[in-house]
Amino acid sequence: MPFIPHTEEEVRHMLDTIGANSIDDLFDEIPADLRSFSLEGIPEGLPEMEVAHLMHERARKDSNVHCFIGAGAYDHHIPAAVWEIATRGEFYSAYTPYQAEASQGTLQLLYEYQSMMSALMGMDVSNASLYDGASALGEAILMAIRAHRKSKSKKILVPKSLHPAYRQAANAIVKNQDIELIEIPFENATGKTSLDALSEYAGADITALVIGQPNFFGVLEDVDALTRWAEENNAMTIAVVNPLAMSILKPPGQWGETGVDIACGEGQPLGIPLSSGGPYFGFMCATQKIVRQMPGRIIGRTVDLDGKPGFSLTLQAREQHIRRSKATSNICTNQGLMVTAATIHMSMMGAEGLARAAAGSHDKHRKLVSGLSAIKGVEVKFDSPVFNETVISLPVENATVLEALAADNVLAGFDLKKDYPELGNALLVCSTEKQGDASIDLFVEKLGTLLAS
């Protein structure tokens, strides 16, 4: 019986103590007709050795690819120590720190995380994480609406240059609460959010403006101009950023005149492996002024009975388990294990290490783009500075390129056709600092051969 320690003797003893004849007796409050069914569809249990064999086989099927896809998930170097420590039983199998005295390890780590995240974003405060970047955006929108007391419209301006999946997820979260997400187009030449299009809403009651940096295309937006527009029009600003990029780019707390109100995004680039898109973690930072509207868990430093410093969950009265239907959100869990890894990662890398990783990633990607754009027929789509990813346009169908290169195990990029048909045949290609030069050469060679034929 896997993981069940009871011996027959112990079972008999326990049943005697209870005064029952069999374990089945313990289910006698449940109507008999609910207790009959078969589980034939579930395979029999396997010893660990066989499950290992099975999983190795399946993992092998998906191995040995050269991946040039970014689009919100990036394969950066993670120091070996990060996951060794994060998967220690004391972190891995600990619960939410509701009994603070028994969870000072996790609580202090989360406090350190909050400190590092606010520093990276140039903001006052951070929470202890949300599920992922996309749902963090949804939560940020809800927060902006709660926090913006003067605006009644519940209208949110969202750039089309923001990750399509983020826009969809945000929509799923807000659509039943009378909130309107208004799409702002990007300029065809530059791939940047159109300030002209934005000017249409000057003077209107807009609750918040969302700004991505870099945007989905890898393009760097004019964040100061966009933030200033929002400041002038009494709209709150929500930044959606790549946290690794913030080690070298101007962070949202320094955009415009006074910085943004809320900064959020996907924390995966900070020490989390790709793992098919999850578990990742969403981060959220804000100004001190609106900290009480921030959803999710927050850890505070305080003292104990002896005056010794310690850490505990704070501002819990806003959360679901107390406020119930008036809660800031329904969120209960955060992404504790992922944040543990990210905090260890950030400590190990430090500001300098993160900056070098970001620059190194940007550098490899430049090498990739330079090789690809040298191929006849391949063009860089947007005339703008970019970070880490670039949109390239192809002289043939996307599908043709993607299938042909996949046959050689080269995953050539993200197909933009579905979400941005107006871009024609265009791929979003990415390379991080982890990519080998040989892989890049392979990609360039295969594409060159294909297009020459």
Added chain:
Amino acid sequence: MLIFEQSSKGRRAHAQSPAAMASLDDLPADMLRKAPPLMPEVSEMQAVRHYTRLSQKNFSIDTHFYPLGSCTMKYNPRACNSLSMLPGLVDRHPYAPDSHSQGFLSCMHDLQEILKEVTGMKAVSLSPMAGAQGEFAGVAMIKAYHDARNDTARNEIIVPDAAHGTNPASAVMCGYKIKEIPTKGDGDIDVDALKQVLGPQTAGIMLTNPSTVGVFERRIQEIAALVHEAGGLLYYDGANLNAILGKVRPGDMGFDVIHMNLHKTFSTPHGGGGPGAGPVGVSERLEPFLPIPMVDYDGTQYRFVTADDRPQSIGRLSAFAGNAGILLRAYIYARLLGREGMTRVAEYSTLNANYMLKKMKAAGFEAAYPERRATHEFIITLRKEARDLGVNAMDFAKRLLDYGVHAPTTYFPLLVPECFLIEPTETESIDSLDNFIEAMIQIREEARNEADRVKGAPYTLPVRRLDDVKAARELDIAWKPTE
């Protein structure tokens, strides 16, 4: 000491980043940071030592008995972790094409099928990232169902007063109003009160079974019939699925939509507060509304099901496919357990809980529902002790920590005063259970003779009781360097 306080200017882990800083001269200067962020500047070993030592300050399942009611703190099999982190799986990009993802997709599809079967539902989506997100998805599907039928008068969701706070919070996020109904003294919900509030305005009811007070809702079939008759749907909160896994199926009880907490029932790691995974299962009529993505199998190939395949889907809840790595861990667990193993989960968790309940009653503790069977958990109320000895549930909880046991869930459900919700789980041996009961007896004895000792606990942990009021009043949630 914080990691920041161990920094020294210029110190870093040289092995972990590129040897030189690459040029950024292709980026406009005004877009670059002027000054680096304030992060720790420590060596690799300092970071390792600091976080290792922090870990040693935690209670965890691996180190302590952790009978937290409704949290299901069972052993996390290590194979689930190592096998889900195999190369090929751990580094698979979420947008890798289906052709190169058959390994991952087959695991996801298999898990969908297993969860369908064990819960008796018709279809499953694995994408919600936690129980609360699963609840949101479930209520959103109920709304989509009624909207699709133009039945827009239905604006109320019924919730028992003992419900977990995420239930009403999720319903409100979907635009519903809440109608609360009371739980009776015997632990079942008040069916007469239910009849009073049912009507054309009822969109549905959210229930947990076994309920949050730790007992089986005996009239569930009657409740299901009443709600369906009124045109509403039934939502099942799967927090307590561990009590009935393989023994009773929510689908058979009449539920239209359920969410499961894989971080409880399927032993994925609690990780200090997440990540979770909250797959949803539905009956046939809610199938079109399931959140995407899901995985389909056509007999030869596995593939992701997208928005195009499901035009009525409530949409996507995450950027990618939910907490994929967690889903893999749950799948591995399900393969280790198999069909018989799942049934044994319910059997042995229930055995352990009933054993503890009997022994605690025998030791003079007051059960909240003394006439009922424990399911996989049960409630003790310490109101007598609070009244007579001046020592309340919080005090007992803190003193238990000194006895090397993590306290059970306290003060939930809110219905029962001074309560302990105790859930041992099936992976605990009889010694753990006996130790716990012995500790409770000793603490009560201490409370009789030296109440202050209990009220000042804990004494043996890294900190004593913390000033929560100060934490909330003088908000210190990010380290700032002192000048």
Added chain:
Amino acid sequence: MSYIPSDLLFTSSHEWVRDEGDDTVTIGITDHAQELLGDLVFIELPEVGDTIETGGEAGVVESVKAASDIFSPLSGEVIEINEDLVDSPELVNEQAYDNGWIYKIKLAEPSEMENLLKPEAYSEVVEADEH
């Protein structure tokens, strides 16, 4: 048993009202309410100039274990708020009826005062609550 001053009026949701004359009133939460909530950590005040309806949310009082809405007992325009509560929310615990006052309004409908509870009636509400 909590303190109930005889010169005030009350609501069943534990707000108190003091008539300042000239159709203005001061509003706060009662001793019973602050006892239930525990040590207050934050008060979310309405803004001067806000128009509030009877039964509408005028603010929030937050303790470590609960956050409760303040339901305005009367309708009108907010003319003053107690800024001291920003730095010292504990004033509501210590002096619920004096320096712990929360906001003042100019009444839109003075006759609404008749709907409020007299001290004896409120004390019955408190007694029922304490069982």
